[in-house]
Amino acid sequence: MLWLALILVGLAFPAHADMLVAARTLRAQTIVSASDLILHTGPDVGLADPALIVGQEARVTIYAGRPVRPGDVGPPAIIERNQIVPLVFESSVLHIQTEARALDRAGVGETIRVLNLSSRSPVMGQVQADGTVLVKGMK
Numbered sequence: 190m191l192w193l194a195l196i197l198v199g200l201a202f203p204a205h206a207d208m209l210v211a212a213r214t215l216r217a218q219t220i221v222s223a224s225d226l227i228l229h230t231g232p233d234v235g236l237a238d239p240a241l242i243v244g245q246e247a248r249v250t251i252y253a254g255r256p257v258r259p260g261d262v263g264p265p266a267i268i269e270r271n272q273i274v275p276l277v278f279e280s281s282v283l284h285i286q287t288e289a290r291a292l293d294r295a296g297v298g299e300t301i302r303v304l305n306l307s308s309r310s311p312v313m314g315q316v317q318a319d320g321t322v323l324v325k326g327m328k
Contacts, residue, residue: 208235208256215251264296280326
């Protein structure tokens with residue numbers, strides 16, 4: 190019975206693993222470099238692979254000594270809020286291009302809300318590498 194109690198006590202403690210922590214306080218919208226990270230051993234709550242973080246943009250303020258979690262970083266924004274961007278609607282037989290105003294910041298591959306300047310309608314689209322916002326129609 191004593192061995193069962195020892196096993197249960199051992200399971201109650203969190204597992205420790207290598208994780209990356211911020212070497213300095215990183216404000217939101219800062220591009221993370223390798224010198225901004227330190228490998229630290231602790232409870233397994235953060236990312237451990239620097240390749241997933243270096244070159245990404247901090248989405249929130251990451252304080253020095255705190256682990257970097259997956260939601261804390263993302264692709265660098267290429268579209269700023271209120272920026273006028275090309276808006277492209279594509280379906281199997283139709284291609285429409287107009288202008289829109291970005292309602293959020295976003296990076297390549299992210300979904301963003303924009304306001305179609307022609308119709309004054311808000312739409313959601315995916316940011317492309319060339320800075321356009323693509324809305325796909327039904328096929």
